[in-house]
Amino acid sequence: MQQFDAIVIGAGYGGASVAALLAHAGKRVALLDRMPRAAGKVQWLDRRGYKIEAFGAVGIPAENSRFHELAALLGFGERAEFIFPQGDMARIYYKSKSDGWRTMLTGLKPSEFNPESMERLKQTLGVGDEDIMAMASVYATAMALSDEEIADLDDTRFSDWLRPFGLPRAMVDHLGLTMNALFTVTTDQLAASEAVFTLRQLVLGGAGRYQKGGYGRLAEMCAEYVAEHGGVYRPRETVSEILVENGRAVGVLTKNGEELRAHAIISNAGIQPTVLQLAGPAHFPADYVERVRRLVPSLSIAGCRYVLDTPLFEGAFITIFSDEGHLDDPAWAAMLRGEWPEVPPIVIDVETAFDPDMSPVPGHQIANFQVFVSADPKSPMADEAIERAERVIEELYPTLKQHLIRREPYGPRMISSMTRDSAVPGAGGEAVGLAQIVGQIGKHKPDARTPLAGLYLVGCDAGGRGAGTHQAVDSGFNVAAMVLEDL
Ligand SMILES: Cc1cc2nc3c(=O)[nH]c(=O)nc-3n(C[C@H](O)[C@H](O)[C@H](O)COP(=O)(O)OP(=O)(O)OC[C@H]3O[C@@H](n4cnc5c(N)ncnc54)[C@H](O)[C@@H]3O)c2cc1C
Incomplete structure (x- = not known):
């Protein structure tokens, strides 16, 4: 039986970052993940030499982020090469009933917006100067709020916060889709505090960070760091149980029947699987267990990974x-009833536009489209969403099919099997983790210190804030500080 200072279950961005930070502080850490590669939802897949992002990855903020802080602290230097595309790298397609499709290219950073790009935005969305001023006022207000004022927005829905600015419908939809993509929840559920916090990051740091070698590369480097600093990193290692003795989490049991012990057990496996399955509800107060059962997961994403023989997108x-x-x-609600819009909101990430070396063949393109679906791994919604989205993409790119070398559909079932077990009906395939919605965010968010002594949560369910992977790394920093204080 091996003894560690800390055992981390899962090497997603939350788990990998907390493990490396604890190793950096001199602790002996075991980092275990059931997948062959670290990075959880942003790991890459090897397909005949093509490095394909499993689920899609574009980071916000792109600069001055927790990722940069982590790489600097761990001394990765130039080995952690962040990529941030400059110039007009974002394309918008907007279809209006009256005029059909309009499109524009723009920058990924508000500071790249200039009179010319504003003119293009006005034409694409069919809005006027006063509407652009109203949008500027949204950003200005977000920037002017103090941290306390943002925290006061925990109980305000983003849609309610936005309404008084009087934006025209097309702009509400544009900003709304950005929020849908960042948080994978509806704008009526999204807590304004999280939205405003991230809007500020967007203004200060832009959108679209990527890393040479794949979006998950920094998580892989964190896992390697643990192994190089007195600890252990074990891929392909599933934890089947958290061991509890005398009211304290003391270790884990692996699927192979091995027992590992530590003073702190930190789980990146998700709050519901951790409490309800790995540790078991009997070790927690009944009201906590009930709360955990009722937590709402973010929505999921379905889509396709494409390899193309030409830079189509x-x-x-x-x-x-x-x-x-x-x-x-x-x-x-309409989509859940099967009433789909003709154009479901779609996002496409083009990873080779960030790092062409992800393709072994120069000029080949790797891309990934995404549509919103239920987090339920058993939901049949993904197939229909993919079919409908692909119809729209083919309308815009009629030669898509003839350039396809590879097409891999995915959805909540695969997300769950690769990253998070389904511990309550309807959950497991969530794209982010706990939904960043009113009632379970900010002061209402579960504490990363669970009521079971010695057991902590890390990742998108507790301990951090921000969009997607940034929330996970923020949690890694905060939980590392918490565990070091307790050890
Ligand atoms: C399709 C899609 C697109 C996305 N796009 C973006 C994007 O562009 N930008 C962005 O910032 N975010 C994006 N996200 C969200 C982002 O990927 C997640 O918010 C973030 O990666 C979650 O990190 P995490 O640390 O909380 O956990 P996860 O990434 O879920 O990692 C959990 C880890 O725990 C491991 N694990 C679970 N159970 C066990 C067990 N019992 N034993 C051992 N290991 C276990 C899993 O294998 C996994 O590696 C996207 C998500 C999806 C699904």
Whole structure:
């Protein structure tokens, strides 16, 4: 039986970062993940030499982020090469009932917006100067709020916060789709505090960070760091149980029947699987267990990974939407009833636009499109979403099929099998983790210190804030500080 200071279950960005930070502080850490490669939801897949992002990855903020802080602290230097495309790398497609498709290319950073790009935005969305001023006022207000004022927005829905600015519908949809993509929840559920916090990061640091070698490369480097600093990193190692003795988490049991012990057990496996399955509800107060069961997961994403024999998609990041709207509660309820918009909101990440070396063949393109679906791994929604989205993409790129070398559909079932077990009905395939919605965010968010002594949560369910992977790394920093204080 091996003894460690800390055992981390899962090497997603939350788990990998907390493990490396604890190793950096001199602790002996075991990092275990059931997958062959670290990075969880942003790991890459090897397909005959093509390095394909499993689920898609574009980071916000692109600069001055927790990723940069982590790489600097761990001394990765130039080995952690961050890529941030400059210039007009984002394409918008907007379909209006009256005029059909309009499109534009733009920058990924508000500071790249200039009179010319504003003119293109006005034409694409069919809005006027006063509407652009109203949008500027949204950003200015977000920037002017103090941290306390942002925290006061925990109980305010983003849609309610946005309404008084009087934006025209097309701009509400544009901003709404950005929020849908960042948080994978409807704008009627999204807590304004999280939205405003991330809007500020967007203004200060832009969108679209990537890393040479794959979006998950920094997580892989963190896992390697643990092994190089007195600890152990074990891929392909599933934890089947958290061991509890005398009211304290003391270790883990692996699927192979091995027992590992530590003073702190930190789980990146998700709050519901951790509490309800790995440790078991008997070790927690009944009201906590009930709360954990009722936590709402973010929505999921379905899509396709493409390898193309030519650079078909221009730019690095493409958003496609229409005057049928973004994802608010009524739109989502209609989709659940099977009433789909003609253009479901779609996002396309083009990873080779960030790092061409992800393809072994120069000029080949790797891209990944995404549509919103239920987090339920058993939901049949993904197939229909993919079919509908592909119809729209083929309308915009009629030669798509003839350039396809590889096409891999995915959805919540695969997301769950690769990253998070389904511990309550309807959950497991969530794209982010706990939904960043009113009632379970900020002061209402579960504590990363669980009521079971010695057991901590890390990743998108506790301990951090921000969009997707940034929330996970923020949690890694905060939970490392918490565990070091307790050890
Ligand atoms: C399709 C899609 C697109 C996305 N696009 C973006 C994007 O562009 N930008 C962005 O910032 N975010 C994006 N996200 C969200 C982002 O990927 C997640 O928010 C983030 O990666 C979650 O990190 P995490 O540390 O919380 O956990 P995860 O990434 O879920 O990692 C959990 C890890 O725990 C391991 N694990 C679970 N159970 C066990 C067990 N019992 N034993 C051992 N190991 C276990 C899993 O194998 C996994 O590696 C996207 C997500 C999806 C699904």
